Amino acid sequence: MKIVFHCATPLPVKTYGGIERIVFWHMVELSRLGHKVVLIGHPDSDVKKFGIEHIPYANADLDWERLIPLDTDIAHLSYNHQVRSGLPTLCTVHGNGQLGERFLPNSVFVSKRHAQIHGAKEFVHNALDFSEYPFNEDKEINWNRFLFLAKGSWRVKNLRHCIRACRRTKKHLEIIGGRSLFPWPRIKSHGFVGGKEKLSIMENCDALLFPVRWEEPFGIAIIEAMAMGLPVIGSPYGSLPELVTEELGIICKNFEELVMYLSTDNSKKFNPRKIRETAKERFSIEKHSKAYLEYYEKILSGQELHSTAPKLIGQKRAESLLDF
Numbered sequence: 001m002k003i004v005f006h007c008a009t010p011l012p013v014k015t016y017g018g019i020e021r022i023v024f025w026h027m028v029e030l031s032r033l034g035h036k037v038v039l040i041g042h043p044d045s046d047v048k049k050f051g052i053e054h055i056p057y058a059n060a061d062l063d064w065e066r067l068i069p070l071d072t073d074i075a076h077l078s079y080n081h082q083v084r085s086g087l088p089t090l091c092t093v094h095g096n097g098q099l100g101e102r103f104l105p106n107s108v109f110v111s112k113r114h115a116q117i118h119g120a121k122e123f124v125h126n127a128l129d130f131s132e133y134p135f136n137e138d139k140e141i142n143w144n145r146f147l148f149l150a151k152g153s154w155r156v157k158n159l160r161h162c163i164r165a166c167r168r169t170k171k172h173l174e175i176i177g178g179r180s181l182f183p184w185p186r187i188k189s190h191g192f193v194g195g196k197e198k199l200s201i202m203e204n205c206d207a208l209l210f211p212v213r214w215e216e217p218f219g220i221a222i223i224e225a226m227a228m229g230l231p232v233i234g235s236p237y238g239s240l241p242e243l244v245t246e247e248l249g250i251i252c253k254n255f256e257e258l259v260m261y262l263s264t265d266n267s268k269k270f271n272p273r274k275i276r277e278t279a280k281e282r283f284s285i286e287k288h289s290k291a292y293l294e295y296y297e298k299i300l301s302g303q304e305l306h307s308t309a310p311k312l313i314g315q316k317r318a319e320s321l322l323d324f
Helices: 019-032 112-116 159-169 195-203 220-227 255-263 272-283 285-300
Strands: 002-007 036-041 052-056 074-077 089-092 145-149 172-176 187-189 207-210 232-234 249-251
Touching (some): 089 285, 145 195, 145 220, 272 285
Parallel strands (some): 002 036, 074 089, 172 187
């Protein structure tokens, strides 16, 4: 099978980047399985050594679709777009739709709940190449140093309550992707970091705080933390109950529960090795790519994944703050 991808960001990603990393790992896995993979993308991409054909796309004003090889079987995009030539196209929906926005019938969402709120049923969980996430076999959880890993300026990610809870319980908080507006000895803001620096910070934390206040589609930070052996403390919204099972973390309904769980020593409740192993079973790139190959086959056989175009259900914007 010959599969085309389009990405404006250089691959592989050198520092910060979530969706782009998953796209790249998926491409590498498809190539490993013997499929012909083509990237129409940034000229600085370095993918040929992974068995991926690279067609440089240097001019953003150029119609990239003109570069698609004629013998391509299917295009896999990470945004809502049907290739105009009529080429079979699968679109992965990573975010929540806007009011009135309709997605292609051949759209795949990133969690069961994500699909449900768009009136859809087809989904594939995000995944990792676990070889890029080192695991300390001697890892211990001390329930003292916590991690925030998200775009802190986005209110739905709820950095505010993470900071308040850690200050109230006198716990340490390492912030990646945002900043605390007020100085506090136990709270450290790292800004947007990636690569080894990010992994080093994560390795020294005890759990991820992820009390989001919206219908979270997936949250790649969740499985990144699990890959490092960290449990996740999250809210009951979006994909969180689907991803954070009892052996992988804690679901708290409100701020007072978050404070309670931080105050109570849960260090013996979680086994870092078990967290890593369970996450690898559920969220490996191998499982991810196998699921997408099944969708490719369905589309190429003439099936549409949804009989009607998926769209966000309800009258509120997905970014509206939910109670916490």
